[in-house]
Amino acid sequence: MTALPQSTDRKLGLVIDLDTCVGCHACVINCKEWNTSGTGAPLSDQEPYGDTPMGTFLNRIHTFEVEVEASPAQMVHFPKSCLHCDDAPCVTVCPTGASYKRSEDGIVLVNEDDCIGCGLCAWACPYGARELDQEAGVMKKCTLCVDRIYNENLPEEDRVPACVRTCPAGARHFGDLGDPSSAVSQLVAERGGMDLMPEQGTKPVNKYLPPRLRDRSMSGGKSLESKGDSPKGLLSWIDRALEAL
Amino acid sequence: MHPAPSVIVFTALSGLGFGLLAWLGLGLPAVYGWAAFWWYFVGYALAVGGLMASVLHLGNPKNGLKAFSQWRTSWLSREGVAAVVTLLIIAPFAIGRIFLDTDWGWLGAIGSLLCLVTVFCTSMIYAQLRTVPRWNNALTPVLFLAWSVAGGALLAGQAVAAGLLLLLAGGVQVAYWLRGDQRFAEAGSTIGTATGLGALGRVRLFEPPHQGTNYLLKEMGFSVARKHAVKLRVIALAAGSLMPAVICILMPAGYVAILIAFPIHLVGIFAARWLFFAEADHVMKLYYGG
Incomplete structure (x- = not known):
């Protein structure tokens, strides 16, 4: 049954530092690489070299501009993938039981062998975290790299989601958000980690660390004096002649 | 939301089909034999045809039977189960009327009730979604039930009832539009909360994650032809409600009235359903600056 578990033993998830992300999209590419060659259907592209390319991605980076009062506008690169919500609306709407949330670690997954591709779970997700693969006709979503994090064939440092492993800026952190003593939980506590769209009542596990405001001294700075106001050539001669009168 | 023809046809036709079967289950019109056969044929054709159209919406229909398994949590699953149970309950009632000249009234009454339950489940597939504030509204099930029962009355030749119910459905539709227009702001999701x-300040999208399109934008980013929304609302109201209601009330009841009023009603229903999807905004659009 696609009922949500009452509680999960652990709450594995990501903490994304909006202060640190440089918007390089490396996590997008490594996510696509790892998950297109995993156990499920590949993440297909349509017309990749044509006029209207599109494709399935489990992680995407939006870039927002925040106009801060009395301060320069600030650019925020914003990675977005499944938030593995505690109260995941995508799971309960599923008619086949293909969508489920694991009681052991809280990861939200899709069993592609049961999926009918109705798309209702993508409608139920406020974050746009689920994409129906146009080739396979089944729903794809972030698996939190469930095939990496428990994979004993990989060196220990690789047993984290592909996006976390690849981030050159260290903007992505992986861990158990259900354990208050974990590094990720402490990071959330220290930096005021926040939920996206709390009004939707999804109780996301993934947290976002807000960007720190830029140096405010810039706002009080004086602009350089203009160098372009004095006339040149004939006008300059007239100007000087008139001054002399 | 993308107004996919398959879901418009599904909700419109199955709504009409179950509406008609609900009246037939009550023994209205009181037909037996061959006459009854054709009424039930139309009811089943619309209901089953609508359900078949919904299958076209699936990306992977080969697993379709599994959709009957999650009725405890999923409205889509409940809708499937309710539809099949309803059609199976009404079948022996129809056979009794067509071939045995018998009226198992209690069976028909149960079938009628189940028709309404099925339409309610269909409406809840949409009404349950907090992500689409316009749909997430108590008037959504009322709207689906009102159109279904009114269209069913029209098809069942219940002239006076059809006239009044069509006007009522038109009223519910107007109320739904007025309510729906407020819903996104009420729900409180903004680019700031998203x-x-x-x-920190005023937020705007500086750069989308991709220059082309994707599934999310195709499915939930629909905003084409909204400029015709007001005209389509007028068409939906006039063709769906007012014109067929006038025909039902003024013309002598019978096949001729049904054959004139029904196609007009269908145009109105399709316009109303197109708007139901096209005008609905998904909160996900906020991430794309919408």
């Missing part, structure tokens, strides 16, 4: 950056 990004969590609202507390």
